[in-house]
Amino acid sequence: MAQIDRIAEPWGTRTPYGSGDEWPVRVDTHLAEGLAPEDVDAWVQTASLLHSNGDAMDIAVKDNRIVGVRGRAEDRVNHGRLGPKDLYGWQANGSADRLTRPLIREGGKLVETDWDTAMQRVVDRSKALLAEQGPSALGFYTTGQLFAEEYYTLGTIAHGGIGTNHVDGNTRLCTATAAEALKESFGCDGQPGSYTDVDHADVIALYGHNVAETQSVLWTRMLDRLAGPNPPKIICVDPRPTPVAKAATLHLAPRPGTNVALMNAILHDIIANGWIDREYVRAHTVGFSDLEKEVRKYPPALAAEICGVPAEQIQEAARIIGHAERLLTTVLQGFYQSNQATAAAVQVNNINIIRGMLGKPGCGILQMNGQPTAENTRECGADGDLAAFRNWSNDAHVKDLARVWNIDPMSIPHYSPPTHVMQMMRYAEDGSIRMLWVSGTNPAVSLPELARVRGILKQERLFLVVQDIFLSETAQLADVVLPAATWGEKTGTFTNADRTVHLSEKAVDPPGEARPDLDIFVDYAHRMGLKDKDGQPLIKWHDPESAFEAWKECSRGRPCDYTGITYSKLRGGSGVQWPCNDENPDGTERIYADGKFWAHPEYCETYGRDLITGAPVDPSEYKALNPEGKAIIKAAEYVPPHELPSRDFPLQLITGRTLYQFHTRTKTGRAPELQAAAPDVWVELSADDAGTYGIAEGDLAEVETPRGSVRARVRVSGIRPGVLFLPFHYGYWDTEAGHEPDGAGRAANELTITDWDAASKQPIFKTAAARITWVAGGEGPSPAPTTTASAPVGDFPQEARTKGIASALSDEAGSTEGGMR
Amino acid sequence: MKFGLVLKELHRSENDLAHHLLVISEQHKVDHEIYHLARDLARWSQQHVRDIAAIAGSYGEDLDPEPRGEAGLMETLREKGSEMVGRRPETGMLLLRDLRELYLRACGVSADWELLAQAAQGKKDQDLLGLAEKCHPQTIRQMKWANGKLKESATQVLVS
The missing domain is CATH 3.40.50.740 (Rossmann fold)
Incomplete structure (x- = not known):
């Protein structure tokens, strides 16, 4: 058993493995200071409630109080691992300021x-x-x-x-766009892929998905593949230099709001080069000719202009994806919370569909969720x-x-x-x-x-x-x-x-x-x-x-179908994947395995919507288009964001999250190790823009949009020039005013626009026009974490790098200690 | 041969539809999806106006390629007005009235495209047929959007 600071090393120690191998077990544990595992009265089964990965764990109970957590080695999702929010977040339950009376x-x-x-x-x-x-x-x-x-x-x-x-x-x-994109492509919600696809993939393409921070244990799985023999190639689409981008074979950083143009250009090259499974397309899909016709209008050179990404990078992305033998594709907020959310996420589906890469080991789509x-x-x-x-x-x-x-x-x-x-x-x-x-x-x-x-x-x-x-x-x-x-x-x-x-059992009484x-x-x-x-x-x-x-x-x-699941089946052992019923008593690892979908007009969840206008498709129209319930290939034209940079607001603002906090920090802000790691709001801007506006690391700046302003300390980072980033976690519950700004704003959503994707109705948090002005000099670096996408560029004091407070030390144990590196 | 006449009518009705979409957008700024989408969809009609003008010369019509201008000062006034009445229940009835009108206008434009397409087929005119095949599907999407919004909005407005 080794001790490790999981704030400074969020993904812990590597346990490398090769393509097709079983992901090794590593059990992560964190107990309240001074407690050893033998002091614990009971271990109670649950899974993480602070992100969507579903890390299975046991809660340690002593004297009717939660005193720690331990990853469940036997669970298919995490093989014993826990992320930083899992390890420390449980402490919020015991906060003195819990609501105890109506x-x-x-x-x-x-x-x-x-x-x-x-x-x-x-x-x-x-x-x-x-x-x-x-x-x-x-x-x-x-x-x-x-x-x-x-x-x-x-x-x-x-x-x-x-x-x-x-x-x-x-x-x-x-996650509305994840659901809508699946409904549009497959007639029904339901995740095509499985986390075990990471074990087999030879290419993993992540679109607007900073998995290292949003599902840190899933990233640990990918890191272990990268550290093992025959690692997968990684393609990352993100305007920020995320940990994924840094590990990627190819990183594309498009201008916010242009995802559809980028996807159409990638599809353009994949189709033009014939890197498609024509037999699969013919047998299992409808709508291919519309896609072929639409993406013909988006040669990489044109998309390069729209997206601000070199045409060669778009061609290279298409080439890597086009030659993949086992392509795993994942998508999250960089697409879901941006302009044309559903249209962009559907084009990602289209790639796997036309390449016939669904329902086989390593071939899957993960339209990710944000919440547990x-x-x-x-x-x-x-x-x-x-x-x-x-x-x-x-x-x-x-x-x-x-x-x-x-x-x-x-x-x-x-x-x-x-x-x-x-x-x-x-x-x-x-x-x-x-x-x-x-x-x-x-x-x-x-x-x-x-x-x-x-x-x-x-x-x-x-x-x-x-x-x-x-x-x-x-x-x-x-x-x-x-x-x-x-x-x-x-x-x-x-x-x-x-x-x-997963089953989550009661461990202690509520307050x-x-x-x-x-x-x-x-x-x-x-x-x-x-x-x-x-x-x-x-x-x-x-x-x-x-x-x-x-x-x-x-x-x-x-x-x-949950009919094959019972509480007793979920107790002990691993979580179970639905559908689980008489035909699939142990659950179903991959759906859509043989080109069969849930899209039949009598069975499907929806007849879909127009990806641009959001107008519902008429039932008779759907029946005519897709009488046999095949996968639906839907094309979409690029439409520019509704708010574009102007003379007054020359920059683009995107909001997002950090590894160490969850949502509006109601829980993570009350866990000392997490709160210390990301204690207050910051704003990221590129070194180019820092020079232009005369702003340095740690300075106080004001970010404004037509809707309001926020003051934050500046992190000069490797973000795409012309783009500002604000984390959305920081509201007012831990300030004097309580629920609103007292003077300067702190919540990123003071600035965001009231606008949403017409198909999924998901609000657009990542395409507002903004400006930034210097307010005051700083006395040191900004409070932004240095371990993540908000990492600083240039000279940076070693002592200001993110590390855990004393209580952040956690335990790590491999299944075979010798196998750990 | 009455192609010129049909094109002239389409040019008028597309201009009219674009303008109506912009007016609705301004008047219902507090209904954000209406505001944003109506502007996006107005651009389709404006492009149709340009496309029609570009081809009209060959049929003896001199049509203005520039779509009718946006409302300028009036736009700001309407937006402010919209924000002020946004908390009153009457805005819902106005929205239904405007969406109904929009739907009917889009149906009219769609009928005009059908006339043009029929004529083009009769004359085996590939240019005109190409124009109709490019523009008419977008008109239908405008129609379906207006109809969808009307259905979606009606219940809350009428029962509340």
Whole structure:
């Protein structure tokens, strides 16, 4: 067992392996200071709730307190490894400022109350609004961090009980485009690839996916391949010099907002050179001729002008991809949160489709998720879609869901697409949504154009319910605050980005009167008197396992079939990949294995949308185009971003994340090792621009867009010239003002534009026009981490490089100690 | 041979559609998807105007290649007005009215393209047929967008 500072070395020690070999085990452990493994009372099984990778781990419990974590060696996802957020993030559970009692607003102030009073207030308002206006007055906005059982319950309440179309999750901000791109290409959500594709791939292409920071253990797997025999070639598309870019065979750094032009040019060369599997295209796809025709307009020389990337690099990328034998493709926020999100992500799918590289070892697509349980938000209908990937524009699907819930099909709103969160905010703004129930998310920091968002949430006429574990910026604006239990304090399941389902068991009691989200939703349903058509309670389950059994029945026969999974099957051993049913009792590693898709008109989740206008495709049109349910190749023209640099705002602003923080830092900001590693906001700019504007490392600068301003210390980095980067994690809960700026802004979303992708409805966080001005000299380097994409360029003091505080030392153990390097 | 007349009518109706899209964009700035998409889709019609003008000379018509100008000062005034009324429920009804009008206009343009395509086929005129094949699909997408937005917006506006 070796000790290692996992803040300074986020990916730990290499355990190299070769193509087709098993990834070696390395068990990572971190316990509270002074504790040894033998001091622990119990180890309780779970997986990580601080990113989408699904790292399986056990929680160490002593005296009814969480005292540490240890990776699960036997799990398929991480083979024992944990990332920095896994190792240190658990400490947030024990924070002294957890919410422990319900709060209600009295005389303008939030005061403590009991559950009966708080719930009655929510129920009274719900009933009054239903009587006065109907279901259109109520909206539910949830998260990517609850459990499947909770989402399914919430979706059933909203769609089947209240009958509102206004249901969404904050997965809209992180993973809506992943879902939409899969729906467009394959007729249905569902991750084609598997993490084991990393073990076999000879080329891994990462598009806007800084995996080293967002899913650090998946990057560890890639690093171990790179350190072993016959390593894969890596292609990285990212405007920042991420750890992926530095390890890449080829790094393309396009101008923000131009991804479609770049992808079309890569496709142009792949098709022009005939690096395609014509037999696969003929047998298993529709739409190839449209793509061929469209990308002909994008020779690399033209795209080079649009994207600001040398044509030779585009040609080289096409050549490497075109010669790949086992191509693994991954995508994340650099595409999802940018201009033309869905159109760009679909072109990535097109590459694997036309090369026939799906459903075989090493050949896969990972349209990644941002959050740990985002997949469940999508499956269970908490993102507004109908449960278990049912198609809202297919009457037979609606009828079938009504059968599962034992209600009248007319009770399920399906007259138009579900209302996404940005539209819900608009309805709250125009006064037609009058109650908004926010669970487990923090829109007052995470949505674009915060001054507007605060203005909407603060309205007297909007009844705001917030269910959370801390008094977040959003909770401070609420009329009722419901204290929730979280990971480690409740039981449930969740599913990672490669369809692996894990069980997360209760390890300790929640603090004070805090209750599991499931209990809160079930309580609401009963107090509301929600009934099925026989007058029985709509919600027929009462605890996590009975909720899971209900969800399984709902998923029966659908792509995300959970019917073969039980809690006892998930206990011990490894997580299981869906679909898991009678035909696939051990789960399914790769879907789409033999060119078979879930795209048949009677079975598919959606008929798709126009990638540019977002208009839903008519069912009859889909049936004519794709009667046999093949993969759908969709082409798209490049459309420039809606906000382009100007004389007043000559730069482009992109926002993003760092390895050491998660979302709005409600948990990671309360873990000392993580908070110390990335303690405050910074802004990255290139050395070129630093020279132009007379700004140096560590100086205080002001970043402005037409919507607001943020002050941050400057990191001079290797970012693409003309581009600024701000991390979006830093709000106001740990400042004097509490929920809004007091003077200078700190949250990146003060600056972002209210605009979203027309197909996925995902907001655009990575294409705003901005300017930067020097404010004051600095006394040292900026607080940005030096281990990651925010690494400094030029001379930099050694003592200011990122390293852990004393308690950051963690344990690492190989399966065979001698095999470790 | 009435090709000139058909082209002249298309030139007028595309100009009109582009202008209407821009006006809707300005009037509904608080509905951000309407604002941004209407501007993107106006550019399609503006390009159609240029394409029609480029070919019209061969059919004896002298048509202005420049699309009708954007509204300038009026744009700013309408945007401000839009922001001020954005929190009032009446804006929803105005939106439905404007989307309905837009849908009908786009249908009209689509019908004009059909007339042109039919004539071009009758005369075996590849140039005109090529023009219709290039532009008409975009008109249909404009139509479907307006129709989709209308459906999507109607329920909330009408039941609330």
